[in-house]
């Protein structure tokens with residue numbers, strides 16, 4: 669199962685963090701301002717059907733290499749200029765070509781950053797807190813235990829970050845709710861099979877409760893997809909491949925937002 673491989677890929681990193689913690693050498697928490705992620709996605713900007721979380725992802729298991737040679741700081745500025753509300757930053761190296769160092773480089777554009785990685789250990793939350801990230805991703809399928817999800821989310825919040833809890837189906841949603849999650853991301857791509865089902869993702873919004881903020885993620889590539897997500901009840905959409913493909917992510921985002929008017 670792909671999620672097992674993702675988890676295994678983190679084992680070495682967690683061992684390293686554990687060793688650093690034992691020597692009291694963990695990096696200190698970021699002292700700078702963390703732009704508010706929840707505030708940025710709860711309300712769509714004027715003229716947009718949903719808030720857009722634009723992703724920086726250079727490769728993926730489903731697509732292989734998507735874009736190379738792009739400078740993270742330049743893409744962050746392009747996304748900010750094109751109307752993104754936040755930026756999702758892949759930091760997982762092996763499967764997605766990410767780097768944790770991208771977070772600081774992209775923070776200068778001033779948008780809230782969501783750290784996209786396979787996080788299921790408290791030391792990984794501490795590591796994220798040493799970066800300027802405003803939010804991090806927790807995946808129910810990776811941590812199918814409401815108590816652990818709650819501990820990790822509350823630890824992130826103690827550092828001034830939000831936790832986005834990712835679900836695929838109603839069973840995952842129940843665990844997310846038991847953990848007290850309020851920011852729910854529905855992934856249209858099953859991270860085990862890599863199959864995408866945008867309609868199933870949109871249908872999940874019927875379960876949204878007052879006070880929750882919901883993000884539709886994956887397989888979105890057109891203005892119509894943003895409008896459909898808004899009509900289904902989502903507050904935000906997360907797009908990656910459709911923007912990074914072709915190497916001009918800012919222009920792609922501007923064109924897609926233009927289609928929604």
Ligand SMILES: O=P(O)(O)OC[C@@H](O)[C@@H](O)c1c[nH]c2ccccc12
Nearest residue numbers: 855885886887888906907908909910
């Ligand atoms: O490239 P897409 O189809 O627009 O998908 C973006 C994003 O949803 C996807 O990268 C993602 C969603 N949840 C994740 C968890 C880990 C890694 C990646 C992801």
